[in-house]
Amino acid sequence: xxxxxxxAREIQLEAPTGGLWADAWARLRRNPGALAxxxxxxxxxxxxxxxxxxxxxxxxxxxxxxxSANGLPTGPSWQHWVGVDxxxxxxxxxxxxxxxxxxxxxxxxxxxxxxxxxxxxSVAGYVGGFVDSLIMRFMDVMLAIPxxxxxxxxxxxxxxxxxxxxxxxxxxxxxxFARLLRGxxxxxxxxxxxxxxxxxxxxxxxxxxxxxxxxxMSPVIVQGTLAxxxxxxxxxxxxxxxxxxxxxxxxxxxxxxxQADQYLESGALYLAVSPGIAIVxxxxxxxxxxxxxxxxxxxxxxxxxxxxxxxxxEPPDGRLVPEVGESA
Amino acid sequence: MSTNGNANLVEVExxxxxxxxxxxxxxxxxxxxxxxxxxxxxxxxxxxxxxxxGESGCGKSTLGRALxxxxxxxxxxxxxxxxxxxxxxxxxxxxxxxxMQIVFQDPFASLNPRHSVGRIVGEPLRVHGLATRREAxxxxxxxxxxxxxxxxxxxRYPHEFSGGQRQRIGLARALALNPDFVVxxxxxxxxxxxxxxxxxNLFEELQTEFNLTYLFIAHDxxxxxxxxxxxxxxxxxVIVEVSPSGALYDSPLHPYTISLLSxxxxxxxxxxxARKPILLAGDLPSPANPPAACRFHxxxxxxxxxxxxxxxxxxxxxxxxxxxxxxWAEQIRAGELKPKQRAAEVVEQVQQAGWEPPPT
Numbered sequence: 001x002x003x004x005x006x007x008a009r010e011i012q013l014e015a016p017t018g019g020l021w022a023d024a025w026a027r028l029r030r031n032p033g034a035l036a037x038x039x040x041x042x043x044x045x046x047x048x049x050x051x052x053x054x055x056x057x058x059x060x061x062x063x064x065x066x067x068s069a070n071g072l073p074t075g076p077s078w079q080h081w082v083g084v085d086x087x088x089x090x091x092x093x094x095x096x097x098x099x100x101x102x103x104x105x106x107x108x109x110x111x112x113x114x115x116x117x118x119x120x121x122s123v124a125g126y127v128g129g130f131v132d133s134l135i136m137r138f139m140d141v142m143l144a145i146p147x148x149x150x151x152x153x154x155x156x157x158x159x160x161x162x163x164x165x166x167x168x169x170x171x172x173x174x175x176x177f178a179r180l181l182r183g184x185x186x187x188x189x190x191x192x193x194x195x196x197x198x199x200x201x202x203x204x205x206x207x208x209x210x211x212x213x214x215x216x217m218s219p220v221i222v223q224g225t226l227a228x229x230x231x232x233x234x235x236x237x238x239x240x241x242x243x244x245x246x247x248x249x250x251x252x253x254x255x256x257x258x259q260a261d262q263y264l265e266s267g268a269l270y271l272a273v274s275p276g277i278a279i280v281x282x283x284x285x286x287x288x289x290x291x292x293x294x295x296x297x298x299x300x301x302x303x304x305x306x307x308x309x310x311x312x313x314e315p316p317d318g319r320l321v322p323e324v325g326e327s328a
Numbered sequence: 329m330s331t332n333g334n335a336n337l338v339e340v341e342x343x344x345x346x347x348x349x350x351x352x353x354x355x356x357x358x359x360x361x362x363x364x365x366x367x368x369x370x371x372x373x374x375x376x377x378x379x380x381x382g383e384s385g386c387g388k389s390t391l392g393r394a395l396x397x398x399x400x401x402x403x404x405x406x407x408x409x410x411x412x413x414x415x416x417x418x419x420x421x422x423x424x425x426x427x428m429q430i431v432f433q434d435p436f437a438s439l440n441p442r443h444s445v446g447r448i449v450g451e452p453l454r455v456h457g458l459a460t461r462r463e464a465x466x467x468x469x470x471x472x473x474x475x476x477x478x479x480x481x482x483x484r485y486p487h488e489f490s491g492g493q494r495q496r497i498g499l500a501r502a503l504a505l506n507p508d509f510v511v512x513x514x515x516x517x518x519x520x521x522x523x524x525x526x527x528x529n530l531f532e533e534l535q536t537e538f539n540l541t542y543l544f545i546a547h548d549x550x551x552x553x554x555x556x557x558x559x560x561x562x563x564x565x566v567i568v569e570v571s572p573s574g575a576l577y578d579s580p581l582h583p584y585t586i587s588l589l590s591x592x593x594x595x596x597x598x599x600x601x602a603r604k605p606i607l608l609a610g611d612l613p614s615p616a617n618p619p620a621a622c623r624f625h626x627x628x629x630x631x632x633x634x635x636x637x638x639x640x641x642x643x644x645x646x647x648x649x650x651x652x653x654x655x656w657a658e659q660i661r662a663g664e665l666k667p668k669q670r671a672a673e674v675v676e677q678v679q680q681a682g683w684e685p686p687p688t
Contacts, residue, residue: 003610014655019442019444019485020441020442020485020487034608036447129356191437192432192434192438193435193437193438193440195393195398195430195432196430196432196436196438196439196498197440197451198398198423199396199398199429199430199457200425200429200451200452200455200501200504200505201422201423201425201426201452201455202451202455203455210440210443211440214442215440215441215442262541317497
């Protein structure tokens with residue numbers, strides 16, 4: 001039996017592992033951090049969708065009777081689990097509804113930023129030359145302005161409102177994605193399998209879409225998840241700075257934080273803490289998924305399903321490895 | 329196979345492939361060229377295997393890829409079966425690609441990791457619209473069988489295969505369109521020795537079965553000797569010697585070839601002890617700034633006071649079918665000149681500030 005026949009037999013014995021995406025998914029499912037992230041983001045999405053069912057009150061229902069005798073917001077009680085705000089609105093319901101704003105604004109902003117960034121980045125990377133220089137220098141100019149500052153400027157220019165926030169946060173994301181993808185496309189463009197595709201006579205567009213982009217997407221997917229986290233913070237930041245939705249009654253987390261500011265001294269700490277916790281949990285969830293994806297999509301871990309624990313395990317014989325600088 | 333009566337399938341005349349060295353931030357300034365292939369002429373006959381040897385960085389891969397127009401030639405003619413490729417439009421070249429294919433050196437980089445083997449091998453059929461889905465699936469099955477892989481390999485992905493098996497996949501892809509001409513770009517150098525033999529035998533079997541013409545690039549002289557009918561030796565972007573493979577190994581004419589062959593150990597302790605390898609001084613000079621006149625004069629053990637440093641030697645036929653580019657080839661053959669050990673000579677630095685070798 002020749003070596004090739006033995007090898008062929010070995011291949012038949014092993015079960016097919018499926019494509020790289022399937023591999024990555026299998027690794028992701030075995031990563032506890034990513035699972036926690038999925039749980040947080042999952043709850044966030046469920047809350048955003050079913051806010052009207054889950055919330056005990058309407059987020060804009062003003063109940064002045066719920067305020068204390070001297071007109072200050074009151075803390076947690078059986079009627080209002082997280083207390084009421086300065087107008088007697090139920091804080092818990094407002095947090096639940098706030099998830100909608102964060103999720104929708106974040107999603108729209110990131111996906112628009114991602115699509116524009118993809119377009120610019122892949123054109124710059126694949127076409128190269130003067131077009132590349134032109135696009136990338138423009139992106140550099142945008143990157144030179146701090147993200148939140150750029151968003152503030154854009155909202156100031158466009159006027160306040162929901163879609164203006166989406167546009168502003170989206171635009172700040174464009175150069176990040178463009179840069180990332182350009183680098184990735186440049187790296188893939190020189191690969192042998194791209195040359196091979198040219199050698200068999202594939203057309204330029206076909207090569208870009210079936211060979212270069214699928215292999216260049218991994219870092220973009222990771223960045224997309226992390227950008228969701230940043231977008232939620234940016235939206236809250238804009239709201240906190242008074243550039244949130246025009247109607248001050250909108251239950252947006254950042255706006256709620258700002259309004260809580262005046263009542264902190266009178267002891268309404270919960271008004272600041274509860275939207276804060278909501279923001280932290282949502283951001284944490286996206287970050288954990290992003291980190292999990294980064295590990296799962298890392299080509300160096302290819303084919304190693306479920307080996308995360310072994311990597312961190314102690315030396316097999318249980319001996320402690322002496323640390324550097326430890327004297328004998 | 330269409331034949332125009334010409335014995336040569338591929339004819340290359342004065343081929344140059346230069347890679348521009350650019351610098352600048354917004355507008356690129358052209359500051360020089362890496363002369364990867366510099367004025368090369370040769371021909372490949374129908375059904376033969378032309379071996380192409382030379383050390384790393386001498387431009388042999390670039391030459392092979394330029395033949396398939398994967399790199400744009402800077403100057404020169406590439407005539408494939410009577411048609412000058414450099415004068416054809418993009419769509420005509422695309423059609424002609426059905427007749428010329430390439431197998432790459434690195435079997436891990438040349439297959440798209442996100443495509444199944446069936447998709448990889450079937451891609452040539454798909455992009456040329458040559459087969460329906462079912463026909464393509466059958467053809468892929470046949471091709472995999474031809475190169476010695478199980479039919480169920482089609483549903484698997486490249487990372488599930490070993491190096492030798494991946495090279496078989498690459499070969500199946502190259503054969504999908506029934507080409508006449510295949511450039512094998514160091515197809516075995518990345519493989520274990522035991523696997524190398526199998527792949528080379530496969531190349532030979534396929535050549536007989538499908539009447540293929542090969543340009544077989546390698547840096548392993550033994551491999552090239554085994555598979556080639558004729559061998560071309562390349563040094564720093566130029567061809568220095570072309571000969572039938574037997575003659576090249578028995579009576580090399582160019583000093584570079586002589587040095588290369590003298591470095592091969594002989595598996596006989598008696599003979600081996602008497603062997604006096606000619607060691608070449610220094611490294612391959614930079615192709616961005618090659619030595620003037622004869623490119624080998626900075627390292628040549630036979631270098632002479634006259635001609636070598638001021639006159640570029642042309643490839644001339646010394647014996648039937650055996651050409652060499654050396655002014656002193658006759659004297660060297662006659663034993664009038666003796667090799668001498670020499671120190672490395674530094675190439676005069678001309679206009680090259682901050683040049684870095686291009687990524688290979």
